[in-house]
Amino acid sequence: MVVYLKSKPHANGTSSSPKIDVPSIVQGVINDIRTKGDSAVRSYSEKFDRWSPSSFKLSFQEIENIISKVPKQTIEDIKTVQHNVRTFALAQRESLKDFELEIRPGVHLGQKNIPISAVGAYIPGGRYPLLASAHMTIVTAKAAGVRRVVACTPPINGEIPSSTIAAMHLAGADEIYILGGVQAVAAMAIGTETMDKVDFIAGPGNPFVAEAKRxxxxxxxxxxxxxxxxxLIVADHKADPTTVAVDLLSQAEHGPDTPAVLITTSREVGEKSIKEVDRLLKILPTAALAGVSWDTFGEVIVVDSLNEAYELADKYASEHVQILTEHPREALEKMSNYGALFLGEKTCVSYGDKVIGTNHVLPTKKAARFTGGLWVGKYLKTVTYQEVTSAQESGELGVLCGRAARAENFEGHARSGDIRANTYLGESFGWLQ
Structure with missing residues (x-):
């Protein structure tokens, strides 16, 4: 039995306010940058960010000057967090092995993991300086072996976000631009007179940035x-309602459209958690955002058992799934659809967002059903190669290829096999006469 103590006020969980035609606006910006290059980039930067310096790219000296203004403790914290992210990313890279096997005598098949040559990292600004996004996108790319990382971040209220620049530089960015929004994504993807294009773009952003990437x-x-x-939090009867409430609101403060869901086996925990959320929203400095998310997208659901809770949580396929139960590691076996799991009350989503070392760029909108989040493997191209050194095996493969290709009516493919069957086995074919 499923009981909703709190459900979304709208049937689809969305606001009834008029919608902006984001795809059309984004397409217009991309088309302008494609045809006008830097002049269009500058025009949109002036329009959207009121930012038009002589150069959007920061020089090494400018970077050094900006970083010198960042508090020493912030620099040390950046280095600590980036060490965690780098350590985990390098371990991921080490787990991806190149290999070669001899599938038959003289027939060699191999796999290589090759880093992408040039990557763009988009570091959002908007409401807050998001240092952590620099760690997640740039450090991970460099751990993968990417040679050139271009990093873009917007100004915040007309100012350069110095701490973000420090994070980008210490993460290993090769080029840093104070440039945001669609114009940043399009410039990196298309290339302009002053920015060479990249092959891949990573990083979160607002709906316009997400649409530009799409x-x-x-x-x-x-x-x-x-x-x-x-x-999404899965909680049993032993979960602390204050912890539940705090952890729900910690994510709801990201913006006014964050789904925050509690699935619990305890009606008491559910009811007390709702009361705690209401209490905390009266004192939380970011309540203006978190409260809108909670009112519009917040849900509290009571189920009969943890198995039912895990099954329902899998249907949500949430970005962050926090397990506040007596035996949290049980979720590793019971669940399969999530961006990242956070196991036990000593762990929280905010650790993953900011400091612990796993990547916080994760699938949303049920994409966790078919993909994981950003990791070192995203920056690698897994390619294959093959070599046949045995004449006998090449001839036999040629005979097999001829039959297989003709079963699909691919005569040209068949003849590539025929000629090797003829050369190495002496097989006769009418077309070779």
Missing amino acids: QLFGEIGIDLPAGPTEV
């Missing part, structure tokens, strides 16, 4: 489709 996908690669942050 429209440019195919011309360049992207990490994954991105939507508003999501959090």
Whole structure:
């Protein structure tokens, strides 16, 4: 039995306010940048960010001057967090092995993992300086072996976000631009007179940034489709309602459209958690955003058993799934659809967002059903190669290829096999006469 103590006020969980035609606006910006290059980039930067310096790219000296203004403790914290991210990313890279096997005598098949040559990292600004996004996108790319990383971040209220620049530089960015929005994504993807194009773009952003990545996908690669942050908590009767409430609101403060869901086996925990959320929203400095998300997208659901809770949570396929139960590691076996799991009350989603070392660029809008989040493997091209050194095996493969190709009416393919069967086995074919 499923009981909703709190459900979304709208049937689809969305606002009834008029919608902006984001795809059309984004397409117009991309088309302008494609035809006008830097002049269009500058025009849109002036329009959207009121930012038009002589050069959007920061020089090494400018970077050094900006970083010198960042508090020493912030620099040390950046280095600590980036060490965690780098350590985990390098371990991921080490797990991806190149290999070669001899599938038959003289027939060699191999696999190589080759880093993408040039990557763009988009570091959002908007409401807050998002240092962590620099760690997740740039450090991970460099751990994968990417040679050139271009990093873009917008100004915040007309100012350069110095701490973000420090994070980008210390992460290993090769080029840093104070440039945001669609114009940044399009400039990186298409290239302009002053910015060489990249092959892949990673990083979160607002709906316009996400739509720009979607429209440019195919011309360049992207990490994954991105939507508003999501959090789902699975809790049993032993969960602390205050912890539940705090952890739900910690994600709801990302913006006004964050789904925050509690699935619990305890009606008491559910009811007390709702009361705690209401109490905390009266004192939380970011309540203006978090409260809108909670009112519009917040849900509290009571189920009969943890198995039912895990099954329902899998249907949500949430970006962040936090397990506040007596035996949290049980979720590793019971669940399969999530961006990332956070196991036990000593762990929280905010650790994953900011400091612990796993990547926080994760699938949203149920994309966790078919993909994981950003990781070192996203920056690698897994390619294969083959070599036949045995004449006998090449001839026998030629005979097999001829039959297999003709079963599909691919005569040209068949003849590639025929000629090797003829050369190495002496097989006769009418077309060779």
